[in-house]
Amino acid sequence: METKAAVVVDAVPPFGHVISSEKWRNSSLTQSLRGAGVKLLFENELGVTDFHLPNKSCILYVSECDIIAGTSYKRRLVRFRNSSSSFQELVLVENTRLSEQYFPAVQKFVVFDLGLTLLPVSGQTEASQLIAQMVHGEGRENPFRRKTSSRLLDPLVLALVQQVPGVGRVKALALLQRFSSIQQLCNAAPSEMEPIVGQTAAQQIHNFFHKPSSGS
Amino acid sequence: EASVSEPPAPPGPVGILADSRCISSGVELMACLRQRHSATVHVCSLDGSYFIVSNRMAVERHSQSDLSSTQNRKRLTERVNSLQGLFERVCLIVEKDRTKQGEASRPFQRTRYYDNTLTALVRTGVRLLWSSGPEESAGLLSDLARLEQRKGQGIAVPLEVKGQRRQQALELYSSLPSVNHAHALNMSHNFSSIAQLINSSVEAIQKGGCMSQSRAEEVYRFLRYSCDSLLLNTLKTGKS
Numbered sequence: 001m002e003t004k005a006a007v008v009v010d011a012v013p014p015f016g017h018v019i020s021s022e023k024w025r026n027s028s029l030t031q032s033l034r035g036a037g038v039k040l041l042f043e044n045e046l047g048v049t050d051f052h053l054p055n056k057s058c059i060l061y062v063s064e065c066d067i068i069a070g071t072s073y074k075r076r077l078v079r080f081r082n083s084s085s086s087f088q089e090l091v092l093v094e095n096t097r098l099s100e101q102y103f104p105a106v107q108k109f110v111v112f113d114l115g116l117t118l119l120p121v122s123g124q125t126e127a128s129q130l131i132a133q134m135v136h137g138e139g140r141e142n143p144f145r146r147k148t149s150s151r152l153l154d155p156l157v158l159a160l161v162q163q164v165p166g167v168g169r170v171k172a173l174a175l176l177q178r179f180s181s182i183q184q185l186c187n188a189a190p191s192e193m194e195p196i197v198g199q200t201a202a203q204q205i206h207n208f209f210h211k212p213s214s215g216s
Numbered sequence: 217e218a219s220v221s222e223p224p225a226p227p228g229p230v231g232i233l234a235d236s237r238c239i240s241s242g243v244e245l246m247a248c249l250r251q252r253h254s255a256t257v258h259v260c261s262l263d264g265s266y267f268i269v270s271n272r273m274a275v276e277r278h279s280q281s282d283l284s285s286t287q288n289r290k291r292l293t294e295r296v297n298s299l300q301g302l303f304e305r306v307c308l309i310v311e312k313d314r315t316k317q318g319e320a321s322r323p324f325q326r327t328r329y330y331d332n333t334l335t336a337l338v339r340t341g342v343r344l345l346w347s348s349g350p351e352e353s354a355g356l357l358s359d360l361a362r363l364e365q366r367k368g369q370g371i372a373v374p375l376e377v378k379g380q381r382r383q384q385a386l387e388l389y390s391s392l393p394s395v396n397h398a399h400a401l402n403m404s405h406n407f408s409s410i411a412q413l414i415n416s417s418v419e420a421i422q423k424g425g426c427m428s429q430s431r432a433e434e435v436y437r438f439l440r441y442s443c444d445s446l447l448l449n450t451l452k453t454g455k456s
Contacts, residue, residue, distance in 0.1 A: 055339070090338065095346075104355075107346060112359060117338050120346055126326055133331040143293040144340040146300050154443045156393055158451060163388045173452050180442040186414045209411045213385040213404065 010085055011043070012056055018135060019043050019052040029061075029124035029131075036132035048079045051131065055138045057088040061127065064094040067102050074109060081114045088117070092127050095120040157182060166204050171197050175205075185209075230269070230361035231256045231371040233397055237265035242277070248354035255358050258375035262397055264295055267357055270364030271371060271398045271426040272304040277353055279313050284330035292333070296342060302396040304428060307343040307360060309353050371398050372426070373405040385410055394434050399425040414439050 013019045017039045024030045025042055033040060046052065051059040060080045066073035080089060091110050095103050103120070110118045121127040160182060161172040174196050179185040186209045193202035232255050239246060239259060249255045262268070266276040276295065282288055299306045313324070337344060345360075347353040364370055377386050382404050389400035406424035407413040413424065422432035 130331045134335050137332055142336045144296050144336050146297055153441045154447050157443050160391050173448055176443050176448055177445055182439045183414050186411050210409055212408050213381045
């Protein structure tokens with residue numbers, strides 16, 4: 001395939017805007033995007049990509065017609081995947097009464113073979129609503145983004161020590177006062193634990209850590 | 217990441233772990249997984265209703281209406297956050313709602329909230345798969361497990377442990393922070409005793425648990441973490 005020098009694969013639109021491939025100029029999708037308050041910039045040189053969003057994602061749109069007509073959309077998808085931009089690549093797929101029988105195969109190709117993200121829509125109206133949400137939601141806090149919690153480890157250590165058979169909360173606390181980490185406790189000799197938990201328990205704890213737990 | 221050389225011999229059946237809560241909501245799916253896709257499914261008790269298809273991937277099923285109802289938001293974010301802590305890859309299978317017998321299937325009403333949820337999930341790297349029902353979901357689960365197996369991430373040890381001692385070790389490994397049930401299974405098969413794991417290097421933990429390096433480092437540090445005796449005192453008075 002020839003490389004086209006002028007393709008603006010890395011153009012990020014300003015906030016509230018979408019860069020759309022020229023071919024969508026008179027579509028109902030871009031009209032409803034406008035209706036939803038999204039500003040559009042049309043561009044001739046987006047390559048295979050249909051839309052660029054301000055959150056650095058790009059969209060390829062696969063229509064019902066594409067799917068029913070057959071394989072050429074697969075080539076577009078491969079080119080889209082290989083365009084190696086720094087954008088998150090999303091594929092919107094029209095899943096309609098006519099195309100639904102092909103949907104599992106399309107999904108397999110897009111997600112399993114190409115490793116891209118697929119979002120089904122029923123048509124251009126739903127697609128425009130989804131794109132508008134992506135544009136307007138930019139900058140909003142994402143509830144699924146994991147907060148790196150600085151968990152206190154002490155209660156977790158305590159809980160783990162209580163998993164040792166015969167060791168309840170009281171004994172676990174007493175043992176950790178003396179051997180402050182799991183490793184130290186594990187490597188303590190029974191005689192060292194004896195004054196804290198008694199002879200029987202001391203031997204039992206030692207066995208729990210050291211007796212083979214795998215194999216026969 | 218695509219491997220050029222296909223493994224010559226067909227790999228064995230894929231191993232999938234399922235939380236016991238997956239049974240009540242998925243009798244059909246389980247049967248399908250075992251019979252049609254000849255997957256080895258082991259039911260166990262996980263910290264939520266999800267499937268484990270590899271050492272690093274968890275899969276949860278949600279109905280479309282589940283994702284579009286604002287009442288579920290808190291539960292969904294908690295679930296996803298907790299899975300993200302335990303697995304490198306989290307995948308949601310979004311299933312079409314079942315229609316009752318004789319009821320005409322109503323088209324799904326897409327809401328702004330639903331679109332927001334999808335966008336947020338995709339932005340955090342959660343993978344979404346779409347299914348028309350339990351049968352298709354079973355196929356997707358099996359495909360995911362097979363793909364992970366091809367990438368060398370499949371669960372390669374037996375899915376259950378036998379004997380009380382090994383069972384106790386498995387439970388202890390599962391309570392290590394950031395260790396999922398598949399890692400714990402690997403550990404109980406690969407370390408001869410609990411002491412062997414506790415005294416292992418980061419590399420040995422990574423290898424024995426079939427986990428990422430950062431996870432193994434976390435385990436290593438946790439096992440050596442020195443508790444604060446003042447804090448232990450407050451824990452003592454706190455509960456007794």
